[in-house]
Amino acid sequence: MSSTFAPSIPRFDFDDNPETASTLPAATYFDPGWFELEKQHIFRRSWRYVGHVNQIPRGGDYLTDFIVDQPVLVLRCRDGSIRAYHNACKHRAHLLLTEARGSLKSKLITCPYHAWAYDEAGSLQAAPHCESIRGFERLQIALDPVKVEIILGFIFVTADPAADSLLAQIEPGVERLARHLPGLEQYRLADTVTFDIAANWKNVGDNLLECYHCHPAHRAFVDLVDMDTYVVETTGIWSWQGGICRAQNSAYALPEGLSDFEREFVTFYIWPDVAFTLFPGSRAIASFVFGATAAETTRQVFSIYTPDGELDAVTADICKYFREVLGPEDVSLVENVQKGLHSMSYSRGRFFVDPERSYFSEHAVHQLHRLVYQHLQASIHA
Ligand code: FES
Ligand SMILES: [Fe+2]
Missing domain, CATH: 2.102.10.10 (Rieske [2Fe-2S] iron-sulphur domain)
Structure with a gap:
């Protein structure tokens, strides 16, 4: 009989290879004992x-x-x-x-x-x-x-006095972000959209970190971003998703005449629970925090920053698109996943990861699961 280390979770291993790995066990998304371990080993130690x-x-x-x-x-x-x-x-x-x-x-x-x-x-x-x-x-x-x-005017804190420098861990991503939007240190908060979600924080993160669901679930998004150009790169504790936007699309109006670089939609994820998103056509940047509030609840705060704190017409359109379309679409997905995770018929799934790391590949989700496993490994196998 296998032993357990948290009330409803048998001890388990995790495969470092995203092409062959299974996801974290479903109970890690709702077990209160596991959540206590995450508080101790993840949230009190990370930025x-x-x-x-x-x-x-x-x-x-x-x-x-x-x-x-x-x-x-x-x-x-x-x-x-x-x-x-x-x-x-x-x-x-x-x-x-x-x-x-x-x-x-x-x-x-x-x-x-x-x-x-x-x-x-x-x-x-x-x-x-x-x-x-x-x-x-x-x-x-x-x-x-x-x-x-x-970092670039964005404030990070950690309760761990011995934590390694965050910048040292994410510097290439920060430099890339700064090339897209110079002068972020001067930016001002322009708008905030908050969703209280009935789902575990990892579930919200999983959904952010893959675009396998974009075709079935986000009709306007796949019209905005040309999925043939979409790439997902993972490194250490961060990942970078990017794709070139189409000027003509059903999500929001993009100005004509922008270069490919200027039309890159970007999501820069930083472990454990924040990402920064760039929306082409606008000088705005959004922070997207998916902060755990309990084992099965997450407060998702989407804050948009602009050079002068004002919302121009394109940026106002983006906020409206996020508030009314993209945000609610994702909230519905993750809340329905959260219910499914309780099913006695489900324990662990497979990451869909292809050798080419195509747009639909879920290797950034595997990265999140691997980081969670690494932080709790000692407790799992104690
Ligand atoms: S003065 Fe702060 S708790 Fe009493
Ligand atoms: Fe989504």
Whole structure:
């Protein structure tokens, strides 16, 4: 009899060769014990995209987020630098900042519960009545920092103090992105489309990482992108999907006279849960975060950034296409997959990967599964 390591999952192996591999077991998409392991070994150790520097332009401006269950805050300091901390008060753990975005009312981060106040360096500066508390060492109390990396103006954080540099792991992809859209550091948030999806985060990622489903499921998309030019490249912890768009198509109106390079639709995926997408004909870039909120729920946040924070006619069309067509099409697909994953008739599937790595090839999905397996391998075989 095979032993299990999480409530409903037998120990398993994973084939490194995408052409012969089977997918991760279905239960890894809903088992709560497995999800706890993912929190520990994936989300507390990897980099999370939280926003663009121009969302916090002035000293005292901040963003907050949750890396699954870990509250974090990102603060623009008065010297212009950006720092991040765990967003939990050292007294009795109230969230220090409760809004998703805002500006400090003073030079201090003041907890709303009992008014402990921390400076930009995280040091506790005030704790009302602390003089009368025996053995209370105010100067020894400080917020725990969260590592920050800013890449082309996009802010990433990690709760792992020992995490390797993100840029060092994805640099060729970043350079490629910068060649497509110079000046991303100056960009501004123009619009956001959020979908709360009844599906596991990997399920949303799987769907993002292949275009095997594009012909059957996205009629307008395959009219927009010439699938004969579509390529999917995987390297380390990132992948690059690209294809040349047609000027005449049913998705959105593309200006005439663009070069092939200017007509390249791009999805640049970065492990574990973000991708950046370029839409030809527009100077816009979209971040696409599919953040796990629980084992079977994901918050997908599509944010569009433009050089001046405005939506021109083409970019407004793209947002409308994503909000009304492409987004809902994909949400329906992954929610129906999520239901199917519970079927007692299904355990593991096959990746559809051909030797040519054609447009329909699912090797980037295999890459995601392999990375998940690698991060949890020690727990599976402990
Ligand atoms: S929990 Fe923050 S001051 Fe008490
Ligand atoms: Fe899709």
